[in-house]
Amino acid sequence: MIGIILIYAVVLGGMWFLLMRPQKKEQKRVQAMLSTMEVGDTALTTSGFYGVIIDITDDDVIVEFGNNKNCRIPMQKSAIAQIEKPSAE
Structure with missing residues (x-):
């Protein structure tokens, strides 16, 4: 047993x-x-959209997807799949 x-x-x-x-x-x-996210980094969302981070607050990240097309993404939902730093050339 x-x-x-x-x-x-x-x-x-x-x-x-x-x-x-x-x-x-x-x-x-x-x-x-x-x-390690910073303003100016390129973000890939979980839905497949690429955008540039234009503002970061404690609760949200604002990502610009095109000409004045912004989206507020909550930090707790982890809707950001990948961050790409701009290349230093």
Whole structure:
């Protein structure tokens, strides 16, 4: 009986490790990306739009997608998939 409980505990622990660790790693990557954002960086949203960051507040990021076409993106929703720094040429 104790052997079966031990096997279930090991299996559940292994599943937790396999499922939670990649999620925590991704959260750390996104948090690091959002903390290095600056005005003038190019942002790729999760919906596939590229835009230039024109303003950053504590709660929102304002991204310009074209000629005076701005969008306010909440920081907590992590709708920004990727940040590209402008090249220093």
